[in-house]
Amino acid sequence: MEPLLNIEDLSVDYTHGGMEIPAVRQVSLAVAARESVGIVGESGSGKTQVFMAAMGLLAANAAVRGRVRFEGGDILGVGAESLNRVRGSKLTMVFQDPMTSLTPHLTIGTQLAEVLVCHAGRSWREARNAARHMLDRVRVPEPERRMSQYPHELSGGLRQRVMIGMSLLCEPLLVIADEPTTALDVTVQAHIIDLLGTMRRELGMALVLISHDLGVVAGLTDRILVMYAGRIVESAGAAELFQQARHPYTAELLKCIPSLTGPRQQRMPTLLGQPPRPGDPDEGCAFAPRCARAAPRCRTVRPPLEDAGGSAHRVACHFPLPS
Amino acid sequence: MSALLGDAARRLRSNPAALCAMFFILGMVVLTLLGPWLNPNGSDSLDWLHVASRPALQSAHWFGTDRLGRDLFARTLEGTRVSLAVGLVASAVSLIVGIGYGAAAGYIGGRTDHAMMRIIEILSGLPLIFFVIFLTVIFGRNEYLLFLSIGAVGWLTMARIVRGQTLSIRHREFIEAAVASGAGTARIICRHVIPNVIGPVVVYATLTVPQIIMLESFLSFLGLGIQEPHASLGTLIAEGAGEMEAAPWMLLVPGGFLAVLLLSLNVFGDGLRDALDAEER
Amino acid sequence: MNDAVAVTDALLRVRDLRVEFGGRAVLREVSFDLFAGETLGLVGESGSGKSTLARAVLRLLRASRGSVAWRGRDLLACDSRTLRALRRDLQIVFQDPLASLDPRMTIGETIAEPLRIFELALDEPARAGRVAGMLERVGLAAAMAGRYPHEFSGGQCQRVGIARAMILSPALLICDEPVSSLDASIQGQIVNLLRDLQADNNTAMLFISHNLAVVRHLSHRILVMYSGRLVEMAPRDALFDRPIHPYTRALLAAVPSPWAPQPQPAATAVPASLPSATGCSYRERCRYAAAICAATEPPLEEVVPGHFAACHRARELMT
Structure with a gap:
């Protein structure tokens, strides 16, 4: 059976000042119906770009190649009109900053109801009732x-609740949440995570959660993809990834999370060096310059994303950590 | 700052349109300065044998003559020189005064800003024509008065623009960082505020040159600026417009010079902005 | 790092500091001491007044009341000439590394600026030498001095910001969320660098962050702010092992971890309305709120020696 969202060989390149700057390189991934997938990576890893490309939301200087299918139909490069049949209703997105993704001069009620009037062809009266009901549902x-x-007039946390409510109005099959809690305080974040989990259970939709925070992704997703320099480097079930990361980058990233409990280390664990900048030469494994396990082969031959044993555990590394 | 200008120059050099415009402007400047040596005809000598004659390369008057038999090439070159001088000098004056005044008002803020902006409002409330007539009555008619009156008006807008730009960066963290480092007001204005507002301001300045050239021709037309036998592009165009049907070259020659000049200034201004703003992107 | 700080006179003594914007108090009667070589962590959520406190202490914005005594001298009362001279010893690192650097200056010029202001006797080569040394100290190549901020990553820009703050070896460094905008793999580098520089110079540090784990890592004592007030102040281990104030507890419980079960939202999500004028400002979200909490605002009291909390029910909650 074809997955709900199927991304094949997606590449995104930006043209800037006459230079081609790759942001995403040959990413393939699939999200099944009702599945919850976490996408983890640092800034510049391309994690947001993959889904912005799928939603047709990239800037004009971005060139997208590859194939994106949603419910079996192509949605990449099909033009705004046919894209809008799924975008905003069956396939919705929640953004990081709830302030800038709401229109400042319209009331909350109008903005919510408008979604239903536009996508579901409801009357304004019906739509407003449904919107009120949804606000109640997202607490x-x-x-x-x-x-x-x-x-x-709303606090950041409330605005994000409204955004989540808006994304759920048309009973979508897939919600893509891009750093939905990054702009929020940690106590509010806990509530939003809780809300996303509850709504997913109640509505049975699929969820893609994009975040730099492994802790946030951990509680909400079944499967996690780790991205580095525009590529997926590891993919595994959530519990398995945290217990047994196979890619050195994932393992190092997990070590970098400072803990609230247990003994304090003298120095905070760090990853050496800098992530590659867009436009750096793309040869071999992008993580090799920062990797303690790197061998000469890593700098010349790019490791493919391959099965690494376990339940659907895939890793792109010549010398993965032992399981 | 010097390294920064070096970078900007490098970027400017890699922009063919701006480079081309710059050479046009420089070419015009050289031409207007060398003009008297290139052309046997003086700008105010009358040639009674060729009154209102057509442009022709084999005759003595390449661009033709006007109704009084004066050589149009010589007059256009003189007009371009006067217009350019008025435009550049008045823009430079308004740039220097406007940047200092606007940056100080915007950065210091509070009551100082309030008072400084009220002064600007009062000055810009004075009608330009009355202001010029007033000065003419007191000092008599001369060309320096034109520089003075246009400059006196030009810096007001410039100061407002600089102040607006300053307000937009005043609360940026790097300004706060400079205050926290112990930098004084003068240092912050000179080293942090002005370099950061200069980009859009210089672009605006290159765009004011054409405006000022227009303003000059308007004042000259009213009899308050450049007077016969001297010429500016504005007076030549006004003159040519009157003879448009009988002697179109009298309009087309100075008009063409003005068009090329304005276009070059605008393209150059755009190129300059791109070169100076590269850090922002 | 030496965990036991010798008790001497406080370097910085903040008393009853209050800041109002347009008649609304964003910082209310904050008092604390900071000793030489000590790191004081300051946590709280956005809008709690953390950054306002940092800026008010350095007089980057005007406090409406209170005093900030620096080595016995009130920063809020002294004239601007004296203040500028004192700034040599009081430095700050900002949250947004790129925004805090002048885009029109090379990083070398940025780092040299404090030297140009305070060490007027220094000639050009000597200054360039100091800048090169500082660049290497913060882990950047000296040859990078001629480059502009936009050519660097966030972590590298933050190193430049730290170099500018530390080049005069200040006695106090305030760090306002210095790692919040950086990736997890870079945060540790910056925190370790700050620690090393602090150890070199015996600098006192006020470290502001919403990331509790980072604060735990490098602070001796921790202040917790809520809605413009200090609600808890305690030595590090006491705060993390035996938090008193319900807000601190909620904060600690809310931090997600990949290895722990999903954190439980500890407090009520959203206050029904704006905090009212009387009583404890946290009571609307507090599961322990009682009648007295609505009546009077609890003062910050020493519940256990060295451990302060502003909660009416602090003693009950201890047991």
């Missing part, structure tokens, strides 16, 4: 009052 207190408020 926004006093939904009636919030309907007539403007985005700036």
